Amino acid sequence: MFNFLQRIGKSLMFPIATLPAAALLLRFGQEDLLGIPFLSAAGAGIIDNLGIIFAIGIAFGLAHDSNGGAALAGAIAYLVLTSAIVTINESINMGVFAGILSGIVGGLLYNKYYNVKFPTWLAFFGGRRFVPIVTAATMTVLAGILGYAWPPVQEGIDTAGNWILNAGMFGVGAYGFLNRLLLPTGLHHVINTVVWFDFGTFTDANGDVIRGEINRFLKGDPTAGPFLSGFFPIMMFGLPAACLAMYATAKKERKAVVGGLLFSIAFTSFLTGITEPIEFSFMFLSPVLYVVHALLTGVAMMVAFALDIRHGFGFSAGAIDYVLNFGLAENPLMLLVVGAFTGVIYFAIFYLLIIKLDLKTPGREDEDEDEEGMAAGSTAHGTDETDVKAYQTIAALGGTDNIVAVDYCTTRLRLTVKDADRVNEKELKRSGARGLMKVNKTNVQVVIGTAVEFLADAMKQRIASGNPPLDQAIDFNAATSAEEQPIAKEILPEDFVMPIEGEIIPLSEVPDEVFAQGMMGPGFAVVPTGNTVHSPIDGKVVSIFPTKHAIGLITDTGVEVLIHFGLDTVHLKGQGFDLLVEDGQLVQRGDALLRVDIGYVRANAPSIITPIIFTNLTDQKLDVLKTGNQRQGTTSIIKIQ
Known part of the structure; x- marks a missing residue:
C-alpha cells in the first residue's frame, strides 16, 4: 500500500505541473493586472x-x-x-x-x-x-x-x-507540520491534493461551485489562503537562511566547494519555492534538523493565520507566486516581516544545532565521507555530463540487472530495484546525487535536483542498451569514422611509451572509485614527477577537455587512450595547464601534449595521480608490464592483444 501511494503521489505531479500555466493566465487576465478576459478564460479552462x-x-x-x-x-x-x-x-x-x-x-x-x-x-x-x-x-x-x-x-x-x-491555528499548523514531515516519503502530495483541490467550497459569480484551497484562492474566495500563506516565509526566507547557516558552519577548506551548491539551491527555493534540494541536503545527514524544520513550518503557518494573512500560489510559495498573486492577497506585506524573522530564527537554530551537536551537514562531513568535491570531477570525464551521470548512477544502483523501473518526480528519481542493499549511497553522491532514501527492500528514491527528468531519460536509454561503457559518452568515434578504425585493437609493447616521468601504480590504488573500479575502462596510473605529458602512442588527438586536464587519443590500430591529469582537476578550470596540441592533430610517440604546473595542481587539487585509461577495450586483454618509477619515453609499459 505504501508503494502504491508513492506511485500515486508521483503521478499527481503531472497534472499539478499544469498549475503554473493556469495561474499565470488567470492572474494576468484579471482587471488588476492586464484586464484581458481572454487570458483569464484560458487559465480557467485549466482550473475548471x-x-x-x-x-x-x-x-x-x-x-x-x-x-x-x-x-x-x-x-x-x-x-x-x-x-x-x-x-x-x-x-x-x-x-x-x-x-x-x-x-x-x-x-x-x-x-x-x-x-x-x-x-x-x-x-x-x-x-x-x-x-x-x-x-x-x-x-x-x-x-x-x-x-x-x-x-x-x-x-x-x-x-x-x-x-x-x-480548527484555526491548530489546523493550519498541523497541516504545515505533516506536509514537511511526509515529504521524505513523497506522500505529502497525497494530503496536498486533498487540501488544495477538495477542501472548502466557494460559489463564484457564475454560480459554479469551486472546491479546494488553491482553486478558491485564484477564483477570488475571500476565505481561501490560510493553508497556503505560511509556506512563503519558509520557502523564501527560512530555508535559504538554513543554507547560509550550513555555509557558515562548513569547514574552511570546504566553503568554496559547498558555497556554490548552497547558493544555487537557496536561490531556487526563494524564487520558485522548490525546496527538496535543500531539505534532502540535511534530511538524512541530520534528522534532528529536519524535525526542527517541520516544526518551524507548522509555527510559520500558525503565525500567518494569527496575523490574518491570506496569500496563495498556483504552484509553490516562491517569490514568483508571491508577486504574481499579490493583488489577490490580504496583508501580503506582513509576510515579508514574518519572513525576515523566520530567516533569523532558522539561521540561529541551524547554526547552534550544527555547532553544538557537530552535525554532518554539507561541508562538515568526515574526510572519508567527503564526496561532494569529487562528484563533479567524476561526472566531468565525458563531453556529455548527463550521460556520464546516467552511467555512474546506474552503476551505483547495482547495475542494470538490479534496476526494475525508473521514474521521477519534481527533484528525485523514484526507482524500483531488485535489492535495495545493492545500492551504493557513497557512489551515488560521488555522481552528484544529494541524498538517498531506501523506502523498502525494492524501492529507493534518489534526490537529484530540478534536472532529474533529463537524468531519468538518459538512464532509461542506457538501461535499454545495456548501459554500454562510458567511453561512448566521450565520443571518440565522432572524430574518427568507422572506415578509419581497423578491426583489430592492439598495442605492442614497443608501440607504447611512458607518457610522463613518475611512478606506475595499479589503477585499483587510485583514490577515485570511478577509475579504481574500472568504470571508465582498464589501465594504470602514474604518480608524476615530471611536468610535461607526452603522447604514449602514434595516433591522433580526438578529445581535449575544455579545462585542459584530460586528453583523448586514438592509435592507428583503433585503441582509445584517455590521459586524465590529477583527480578533481576539472575545478581548476584550466589553471596550471598549458596545452601544446590541438583537437584533431596527428601525434607521434614522445610528442609533448600538455605542460603542467605541478606545484599549483598539487596545492589546489585532491591528488596529482594521473590515470591512463584504455576506454574501448572489450575482448582485448591489457597487461601492465612494468611498475615503480619509470622515465618518460620508456617502452614496454603495457601490451594489448
Missing part, C-alpha cells in the same frame, strides 16, 4: 477541468511505459464516470476525486491489458486497443456503485475538511 487533467496525468504516470494509450484510458474513465453517475444522483460532484479515481483505474487497467492477445478474427481489438474498451466497462460498473456509495463518502470528506478548516 482539473478533474479530467488529473485523470489523464495520473493514468499516464502510472503506466509502466508512459504510453499515451494509458492517458486515453484515463480520459475515457473520467468521461464515463462523470456522465453516468449523475443519472443516479444528479447532485453528485466528485470533483478532483473523480479524476484521481479515473486515472488510477485507467493506469492499472493499461498495465494489465496493454499486451492482451485475441484470436485472429478479434486481433484488431487486442493489445492497447482493448484498454479503452475494458476501461469503459469497468467505469460503468463503478459509476453504478458510486452513485449510491459516494454521497456518504463525500459527506465524510467534507466533515473532515470543515473540521480542519475551522
Whole structure:
C-alpha cells in the first residue's frame, strides 16, 4: 500500500505541473493586472477541468511505459464516470476525486491489458486497443456503485475538511507540520491534493461551485489562503537562511566547494519555492534538523493565520507566486516581516544545532565521507555530463540487472530495484546525487535536483542498451569514422611509451572509485614527477577537455587512450595547464601534449595521480608490464592483444 501511494503521489505531479500555466493566465487576465478576459478564460479552462487533467496525468504516470494509450484510458474513465453517475444522483460532484479515481483505474487497467492477445478474427481489438474498451466497462460498473456509495463518502470528506478548516491555528499548523514531515516519503502530495483541490467550497459569480484551497484562492474566495500563506516565509526566507547557516558552519577548506551548491539551491527555493534540494541536503545527514524544520513550518503557518494573512500560489510559495498573486492577497506585506524573522530564527537554530551537536551537514562531513568535491570531477570525464551521470548512477544502483523501473518526480528519481542493499549511497553522491532514501527492500528514491527528468531519460536509454561503457559518452568515434578504425585493437609493447616521468601504480590504488573500479575502462596510473605529458602512442588527438586536464587519443590500430591529469582537476578550470596540441592533430610517440604546473595542481587539487585509461577495450586483454618509477619515453609499459 505504501508503494502504491508513492506511485500515486508521483503521478499527481503531472497534472499539478499544469498549475503554473493556469495561474499565470488567470492572474494576468484579471482587471488588476492586464484586464484581458481572454487570458483569464484560458487559465480557467485549466482550473475548471482539473478533474479530467488529473485523470489523464495520473493514468499516464502510472503506466509502466508512459504510453499515451494509458492517458486515453484515463480520459475515457473520467468521461464515463462523470456522465453516468449523475443519472443516479444528479447532485453528485466528485470533483478532483473523480479524476484521481479515473486515472488510477485507467493506469492499472493499461498495465494489465496493454499486451492482451485475441484470436485472429478479434486481433484488431487486442493489445492497447482493448484498454479503452475494458476501461469503459469497468467505469460503468463503478459509476453504478458510486452513485449510491459516494454521497456518504463525500459527506465524510467534507466533515473532515470543515473540521480542519475551522480548527484555526491548530489546523493550519498541523497541516504545515505533516506536509514537511511526509515529504521524505513523497506522500505529502497525497494530503496536498486533498487540501488544495477538495477542501472548502466557494460559489463564484457564475454560480459554479469551486472546491479546494488553491482553486478558491485564484477564483477570488475571500476565505481561501490560510493553508497556503505560511509556506512563503519558509520557502523564501527560512530555508535559504538554513543554507547560509550550513555555509557558515562548513569547514574552511570546504566553503568554496559547498558555497556554490548552497547558493544555487537557496536561490531556487526563494524564487520558485522548490525546496527538496535543500531539505534532502540535511534530511538524512541530520534528522534532528529536519524535525526542527517541520516544526518551524507548522509555527510559520500558525503565525500567518494569527496575523490574518491570506496569500496563495498556483504552484509553490516562491517569490514568483508571491508577486504574481499579490493583488489577490490580504496583508501580503506582513509576510515579508514574518519572513525576515523566520530567516533569523532558522539561521540561529541551524547554526547552534550544527555547532553544538557537530552535525554532518554539507561541508562538515568526515574526510572519508567527503564526496561532494569529487562528484563533479567524476561526472566531468565525458563531453556529455548527463550521460556520464546516467552511467555512474546506474552503476551505483547495482547495475542494470538490479534496476526494475525508473521514474521521477519534481527533484528525485523514484526507482524500483531488485535489492535495495545493492545500492551504493557513497557512489551515488560521488555522481552528484544529494541524498538517498531506501523506502523498502525494492524501492529507493534518489534526490537529484530540478534536472532529474533529463537524468531519468538518459538512464532509461542506457538501461535499454545495456548501459554500454562510458567511453561512448566521450565520443571518440565522432572524430574518427568507422572506415578509419581497423578491426583489430592492439598495442605492442614497443608501440607504447611512458607518457610522463613518475611512478606506475595499479589503477585499483587510485583514490577515485570511478577509475579504481574500472568504470571508465582498464589501465594504470602514474604518480608524476615530471611536468610535461607526452603522447604514449602514434595516433591522433580526438578529445581535449575544455579545462585542459584530460586528453583523448586514438592509435592507428583503433585503441582509445584517455590521459586524465590529477583527480578533481576539472575545478581548476584550466589553471596550471598549458596545452601544446590541438583537437584533431596527428601525434607521434614522445610528442609533448600538455605542460603542467605541478606545484599549483598539487596545492589546489585532491591528488596529482594521473590515470591512463584504455576506454574501448572489450575482448582485448591489457597487461601492465612494468611498475615503480619509470622515465618518460620508456617502452614496454603495457601490451594489448
